[in-house]
Amino acid sequence: GAVVSQHPSWVICKSGTSVKIECRSLDFQATTMFWYRQFPKQSLMLMATSNEGSKATYEQGVEKDKFLINHASLTLSTLTVTSAHPEDSSFYICSALGLAGDEQYFGPGTRLTVT
Amino acid sequence: GDSVTQMEGPVTLSEEAFLTINCTYTATGYPSLFWYVQYPGEGLQLLLKATKADDKGSNKGFEATYRKETTSFHLEKGSVQVSDSAVYFCALSGEGGGNKLTFGTGTQLKVEL
Numbered sequence: 335g336a337v338v339s340q341h342p343s344w345v346i347c348k349s350g351t352s353v354k355i356e357c358r359s360l361d362f363q364a365t366t367m368f369w370y371r372q373f374p375k376q377s378l379m380l381m382a383t384s385n386e387g388s389k390a391t392y393e394q395g396v397e398k399d400k401f402l403i404n405h406a407s408l409t410l411s412t413l414t415v416t417s418a419h420p421e422d423s424s425f426y427i428c429s430a431l432g433l434a435g436d437e438q439y440f441g442p443g444t445r446l447t448v449t
Numbered sequence: 450g451d452s453v454t455q456m457e458g459p460v461t462l463s464e465e466a467f468l469t470i471n472c473t474y475t476a477t478g479y480p481s482l483f484w485y486v487q488y489p490g491e492g493l494q495l496l497l498k499a500t501k502a503d504d505k506g507s508n509k510g511f512e513a514t515y516r517k518e519t520t521s522f523h524l525e526k527g528s529v530q531v532s533d534s535a536v537y538f539c540a541l542s543g544e545g546g547g548n549k550l551t552f553g554t555g556t557q558l559k560v561e562l
Contacts, residue, residue, distance in 0.1 A: 338492065366548070377453070377538070377552040378493075427492070431548055438550065440485075440492035 337361055338430050340441035347418055347448055354414045355444045357428030363408035364430035368438060369401075372425040384411045418448040451476040455539045455553035462529055462560050470524040470556045472513075472539035480541040482506075482515050482522040483550070487536045496524075496537070529560045 337360040347353045357367055365386045370378040382392045382403050390403035400422075402414040411430075415422050425445050429438040455472040462468060474480065481500045485493040497506030502517035511526045522539060539553040 368549070375554065377554045378550075380549055380551075383549065429493075435548065437495055438548065440494070442490065442492040 336432055336437075336439040338428065338439045338441040340426075340428055340444050342444060343442065344445040345447070347446070349419055349448055350417055352414055352416045353418060353446060354412055355426055355428075355446070357411045357413070357430070357441055359409045359430040359439070362430070362433055364411075364432070365408060366431040367405060367411040368429045368431070369403060369411070369413050370427040370429070372427060372443070378427060381413075415446065418446070420448045422446065423448045451480065451541060451543045451551045453539050453541055453551055453553035455537075455556055457554070457556065458536075459557040459559055462558070464531055464560055464562055465528045466560075468524070468526040468529045468533075468558070470537055470539075470558070472522045472524065472553060474520050474522065474539075474541050476520075476541055476543050476551075478544040479517070480543045482513070483540040483542070484511070484513055484522070484524050485538040485540060485552075487538065487555070489535070493538065529558070531560045531562060534558055534560045 339358045341356045367384040369381045372378045381396045382390045384390045384405040386405045392398045405411040427443040429440045452475045483498045484496040486496045487493045497508040499506040499515035505514045513524045536555045536557045538555045540550045
């Protein structure tokens with residue numbers, strides 16, 4: 335149980351376009367999901383906390399107008415990278431907070447490459 | 450702010466060798482401490498955790514003890530297997546942090562026959 339999926343697993347887009355990444359909790363409902371960004375050989379950096387039915391809470395330094403997060407249902411959160419630039423190329427990982435509220439379950443990640 | 454420092458990899462060991470991956474942290478109060486493992490092509494999985502000083506987390510032969518006096522949470526395993534090859538992340542969740550995790554940079558472990 336407690337499986338989280340991400341789609342797509344990898345995506346290549348052109349500079350200036352937008353790309354949407356989906357995060358789904360497959361066998362449980364998650365009122366809270368998290369979005370992380372991981373650079374090569376670096377740790378995961380929390381970008382934002384996504385709460386179902388309300389606005390996401392962004393970490394300091396993360397542009398909320400660039401990284402749009404929508405948590406429209408208890409099993410789905412989406413991250414849209416708007417007007418993507420090559421520096422947005424990264425590995426994006428989501429997690430969902432389990433029902434007990436004490437453990438995060440992670441998706442496999444999405445590799446974004448902006449050309 | 451909170452931070453986690455873990456030893457750089459990659460670490461290469463022979464099967465049945467003893468493993469230690471060092472992890473130290475900086476945080477106010479009493480954070481919860483975690484080790485996550487990421488196998489190739491998969492998402493991070495919780496390996497073990499400890500929520501208060503002197504607690505020992507253990508799972509699959511791995512152990513880590515929450516040492517408040519040295520602000521450490523070193524990961525150990527007495528005899529590694531090839532199947533333990535993965536990237537290991539130390540992380541903390543600060544007091545009142547709303548379950549937000551702060552991660553170390555990860556340590557890649559490669560176990561050879």
